[in-house]
Amino acid sequence: MNSRDRILQRLRSSADAPRPDPLQTPCDWPLPERSEWLALFRQNLSDNHAEVIECDDNNWPELVASVLAEKGVSVLRSGNHAEGRLLVDSVSAMLDAACITGEQSKETLFHQIDAGFSVATAGLAETGSLVIVTGANEPRTLSLVPPLNIVLLRASAMVANFSQLVAQGRMPSPMPTNVLLISGPSKTADIQQTLAYGAHGPKQLVVILVMDI
Amino acid sequence: MSTQTREQMQQQLDQEQHDFSDMQSRHFSVRARMALENEALRKSFRGASDFLMNKRRSVFSDDNALQSLRDRGEAIRQYSLSKLPQLLETLEKNLTANGIQVHWAETATEACEIIHGILADNNARTVVKGKSMVTEEIELNHYLEEKGIECLESDMGEYLVQLAGETPSHIIMPAIHKNTAQIARLMHGRAQSSSGEPVPYTEDVDELIGNARAILREKFEKADAGISGVNMAVANTGTLCLVENEGNGRMTTTVPDLHIAVTGIEKVVEDFSHVPELLTLLTRSATGQKISTYFNMISAPRKAGELDGPQQVHLVLVDNGRSKIFSHPTLKPTLQCIRCGACMNHCPVYARIGGHAYGSTYPGPIGQVVTPQIGGLEKHGDMVSACSLNGACGEACPVRIPLPALIRELRHEANRIPTRDDSAVSGQGVKRSASEALIWRGWALAHSSPWLFRTMMWLLTRSRPLFRTALVTRLLSPWTDSRTTPLPQTKTLHELARAHGVASELKSHNETGAQR
Numbered sequence: 208m209n210s211r212d213r214i215l216q217r218l219r220s221s222a223d224a225p226r227p228d229p230l231q232t233p234c235d236w237p238l239p240e241r242s243e244w245l246a247l248f249r250q251n252l253s254d255n256h257a258e259v260i261e262c263d264d265n266n267w268p269e270l271v272a273s274v275l276a277e278k279g280v281s282v283l284r285s286g287n288h289a290e291g292r293l294l295v296d297s298v299s300a301m302l303d304a305a306c307i308t309g310e311q312s313k314e315t316l317f318h319q320i321d322a323g324f325s326v327a328t329a330g331l332a333e334t335g336s337l338v339i340v341t342g343a344n345e346p347r348t349l350s351l352v353p354p355l356n357i358v359l360l361r362a363s364a365m366v367a368n369f370s371q372l373v374a375q376g377r378m379p380s381p382m383p384t385n386v387l388l389i390s391g392p393s394k395t396a397d398i399q400q401t402l403a404y405g406a407h408g409p410k411q412l413v414v415i416l417v418m419d420i
Numbered sequence: 421m422s423t424q425t426r427e428q429m430q431q432q433l434d435q436e437q438h439d440f441s442d443m444q445s446r447h448f449s450v451r452a453r454m455a456l457e458n459e460a461l462r463k464s465f466r467g468a469s470d471f472l473m474n475k476r477r478s479v480f481s482d483d484n485a486l487q488s489l490r491d492r493g494e495a496i497r498q499y500s501l502s503k504l505p506q507l508l509e510t511l512e513k514n515l516t517a518n519g520i521q522v523h524w525a526e527t528a529t530e531a532c533e534i535i536h537g538i539l540a541d542n543n544a545r546t547v548v549k550g551k552s553m554v555t556e557e558i559e560l561n562h563y564l565e566e567k568g569i570e571c572l573e574s575d576m577g578e579y580l581v582q583l584a585g586e587t588p589s590h591i592i593m594p595a596i597h598k599n600t601a602q603i604a605r606l607m608h609g610r611a612q613s614s615s616g617e618p619v620p621y622t623e624d625v626d627e628l629i630g631n632a633r634a635i636l637r638e639k640f641e642k643a644d645a646g647i648s649g650v651n652m653a654v655a656n657t658g659t660l661c662l663v664e665n666e667g668n669g670r671m672t673t674t675v676p677d678l679h680i681a682v683t684g685i686e687k688v689v690e691d692f693s694h695v696p697e698l699l700t701l702l703t704r705s706a707t708g709q710k711i712s713t714y715f716n717m718i719s720a721p722r723k724a725g726e727l728d729g730p731q732q733v734h735l736v737l738v739d740n741g742r743s744k745i746f747s748h749p750t751l752k753p754t755l756q757c758i759r760c761g762a763c764m765n766h767c768p769v770y771a772r773i774g775g776h777a778y779g780s781t782y783p784g785p786i787g788q789v790v791t792p793q794i795g796g797l798e799k800h801g802d803m804v805s806a807c808s809l810n811g812a813c814g815e816a817c818p819v820r821i822p823l824p825a826l827i828r829e830l831r832h833e834a835n836r837i838p839t840r841d842d843s844a845v846s847g848q849g850v851k852r853s854a855s856e857a858l859i860w861r862g863w864a865l866a867h868s869s870p871w872l873f874r875t876m877m878w879l880l881t882r883s884r885p886l887f888r889t890a891l892v893t894r895l896l897s898p899w900t901d902s903r904t905t906p907l908p909q910t911k912t913l914h915e916l917a918r919a920h921g922v923a924s925e926l927k928s929h930n931e932t933g934a935q936r
């Protein structure tokens with residue numbers, strides 16, 4: 208017998224009768240009201256040091272352009288999706304912007320990209336979280352390595368919280384390589400409980416909230 | 421600015437590291453006393469405990485909601501454990517189907533060997549680590565260093581602790597025992613950029629973090645492999661979930677070509693629908709955050725067409741005593757733990773002696789419960805006594821582990837006449853002493869015989885002057901060294917009640933026909 212079989216055998220020999228479905232245990236954790244979702248989402252993100260910019264379906268590339276200008280971004284990279292292409296088209300006159308279609312060297316990734324642009328597939332009001340489903344057109348590192356991360360979210364994609372997202376079957380299935388919940392810029396409180404932003408990941412997170420409802 | 425030169429700081433750091441190893445080599449009671457006498461340390465822990473307790477309270481303002489969420493959390497963990505062997509098999513099947521390679525380790529050594537084997541197969545010489553208590557438990561860094569593999573901790577707190585040559589003093593905030601001035605000295609005295617330059621001295625937290633960030637980002641960029649822990653593994657989808665704020669966990673699991681995740685076998689849940697409530701409980705209980713900055717769900721290595729992510733992902737499932745805990749009729753709930761650290765934040769003993777006094781990977785109440793079961797009561801039996809059974813940990817635990825009851829059970833295990841059960845905790849009975857057993861036997865007898873009890877009480881109340889003699893003071897010294905000597909009252913409670921005409925007292929007195 209190998210380790211696997213020995214471990215499993217020991218567990219099986221002392222397993223109890225299966226318990227009832229735990230989701231039958233009542234849970235009165237309050238769900239935020241739909242009318243409060245947007246306000247709550249914004250509040251949570253700003254409490255976590257992220258900026259939230261409201262815009263509409265037409266003017267968002269312009270608003271992102273002004274954020275990029277204000278923050279002095281000279282190199283922007285995006286995943287290869289419709290929103291990314293739209294953004295790249297509208298800012299490429301003023302800076303080096305492109306959608307990534309091939310693997311970036313680590314050197315480029317760590318030293319040459321000022322900002323990464325990603326699109327969230329859902330937002331969680333209760334916690335101010337962005338759900339990002341990564342994949343060939345949404346690289347994992349763009350929301351991690353560059354010092355500035357800009358994430359677009361459509362207000363129509365908001366749900367109350369993570370439980371609701373899962374309960375409504377809105378987690379991708381089958382699960383892709385990597386799914387993320389992002390709720391602020393990278394931070395740490397490991398030095399005497401003092402908060403510092405930009406621990407290892409982005410120092411700044413800007414959320415572009417497209418008000419499509 | 422500091423008045424010390426860098427050389428002086430280095431000398432002081434060497435001294436502190438020496439003191440640390442010295443402390444760790446001593447007996448538990450000596451460590452505890454040393455910690456109690458260290459003002460700066462006590463201040464750090466008091467401050468951190470108060471801070472974390474307040475933060476937790478602020479995100480659980482509605483007590484009904486909290487209690488009901490704890491019910492759900494407990495139900496999920498108990499359900500998962502009740503199906504543990506099946507869930508592990510399902511997890512293995514789905515991870516394998518997703519392209520993640522699964523390994524099983526019965527012991528700490530086997531886990532280290534497996535991890536080293538994977539690294540060696542891939543010719544990996546430099547490793548960055550995300551925060552993982554299991555790898556502390558199996559002492560992986562030490563093992564890999566002996567094999568010539570550099571293993572760098574990347575969680576800020578873990579990085580600082582590693583730089584100091586110490587071990588974490590808290591499972592969530594590893595460097596909680598250090599204040600900013602100490603960390604400033606540590607960074608200036610020991611941290612180096614890749615070109616070997618020291619970092620400038622600063623006590624500014626943003627600058628300190630910025631300096632560490634610069635050093636560590638370079639390591640992420642160059643590392644051959646990343647090793648991380650796992651907070652939850654979802655069986656039905658074959659997903660590894662990681663909770664973190666800093667982004668080092670994502671770096672570790674995304675940037676190097678090889679990712680090795682290490683977890684205890686108890687961390688598995690059946691379905692994604694069991695994840696959200698546990699996540700809510702975990703971050704709110706741990707640091708008082710509604711959610712952590714990142715919740716990272718990994719289900720596969722890089723797929724064709726994807727532009728980043730590791731080419732290989734491995735999961736090492738570590739038993740190291742857990743399947744034995746699983747077989748213990750009373751101690752099994754130990755495995756419900758989601759490692760939030762709330763029990764230590766709320767423990768009055770931990771707040772005073774700090775994490776290092778326990779001399780174990782896991783300190784505080786959960787440490788007192790886990791450590792003797794993994795490492796044996798022979799070695800870790802003393803820490804079980806460092807508890808006043810005040811119950812604060814049990815009240816705070818998000819998954820309702822009855823920690824005080826488990827600590828009591830371990831005391832019983834340590835003091836009982838050894839059984840030969842398979843489930844017996846290693847070192848069962850090591851604390852048993854004939855005189856203590858005799859005292860308890862007498863105590864039990866006195867409490868089951870009314871006349872004996874009354875006689876004993878009468879004698880005690882009449883022997884007040886004895887308590888002022890040197891002999892009794894010496895006998896009671898473990899208690900009275902730092903407390904005033906307790907004096908018995910002049911009359912027993914029964915006598916007082918009778919004098920006040922309490923009806924039941926008069927009745928029972930007549931019925932039992934007590935002598936006095």
Ligand code: SF4
Pocket residue numbers: 756757758759760761762763764786813816817818819820821823
């Ligand atoms: S025992 Fe409970 S409170 Fe302590 S770390 Fe585990 S889950 Fe948290």
